[in-house]
């Protein structure tokens with residue numbers, strides 16, 4: 001165990017709440033959110049690739065608050081500088097704008113390798129780049145982990161199961177992916193990234209962890225993310241049509257980002273080295289989910305049907321027995337509670353954008369940069 005019990009306790013604290021309190025406190029005790037003082041032998045140097053993105057920046061908040069030294073590497077394709085702006089200049093924090101497809105030389109103890117667009121319209125916008133990000137990016141990070149003897153965690157995905165033939169999905173299932181479809185750049189990229197992780201483990205002894213992340217939502221999602229949670233909330237908040245792709249009978253299981261962050265940290269610091277599903281088994285049809293969001297937002301939107309997207313998985317739900325038994329983790333935030341927080345976040349984003357956000361549609365597209373909110 002790299003982390004002592006005191007640090008494990010700190011993981012359980014709600015970092016987002018601490019940050020919210022810090023932001024609203026007129027007499028802020030300091031320029032930065034409070035961080036724990038760790039003795040040097042417990043303070044780790046941690047690299048988070050994709051650390052300015054949605055999941056990455058939430059993870060960075062937790063690691064910083066725990067008292068570690070954190071370096072973010074992000075090319076800001078889907079990540080946003082504003083997600084980590086509150087740490088800029090902090091002595092424990094480093095920010096590198098750079099791309100994982102280029103090697104980087106750093107001295108670190110742990111690597112959380114999250115960098116990659118994860119929303120279907122964004123990863124399909126430039127599929128060749130998505131493949132390079134997963135393949136060359138993961139190779140570069142594994143090379144770094146090998147050189148400096150760091151432990152490395154890969155953010156893999158439920159998408160490696162493709163359109164699954166077994167339900168719920170267990171880690172021992174090998175998946176059902178269309179190798180030549182529009183999603184393959186991401187799915188196959190992540191599958192080969194997993195292969196590289198275990199090749200480096202077997203051949204040269206790199207200490208690896210693999211998280212298979214299921215659908216996740218929460219504050220810091222990009223307003224033009226294009227995934228279902230952000231689209232439905234943004235549409236509902238503006239009384240615009242809520243766009244259901246296909247007949248809405250397809251299912252997804254949604255976890256709140258705080259739960260995921262706890263799972264990533266538990267996985268990284270535990271002893272279990274095989275892939276672990278991290279998700280909330282609470283499963284919804286997309287049609288039901290649209291109605292639930294409309295109700296929570298108290299919206300006058302219409303729910304409309306658009307054509308289904310190619311190769312859209314029909315159902316998805318994690319079996320989290322491995323996470324429960326091997327790393328002692330399970331989600332704690334009910335979906336509805338997480339949605340309420342996410343709706344509040346998107347209300348603020350809408351204000352910043354001047355009252356209108358056009359959510360990303362089903363086609364491959366680039367995230368819309370808005371200079372004032374970067």
Ligand SMILES: O=C(O)[C@H]1O[C@H](OP(=O)(O)OP(=O)(O)OC[C@H]2O[C@@H](n3ccc(=O)[nH]c3=O)[C@H](O)[C@@H]2O)[C@H](O)[C@@H](O)[C@@H]1O
Pocket residue numbers: 118119120157158159186213214215216226227228229231232243244245246250252286309312313
């Ligand atoms: O959110 C995630 O964490 C996952 O998102 C995507 O996978 P997907 O499940 O297809 O995510 P969404 O784009 O949010 O789609 C979920 C379902 O909602 C539907 N959808 C999406 C957006 C929309 O406006 N309307 C709509 O009906 C999609 O067709 C799909 O059936 C990524 O490919 C995964 O890597 C990632 O882990």
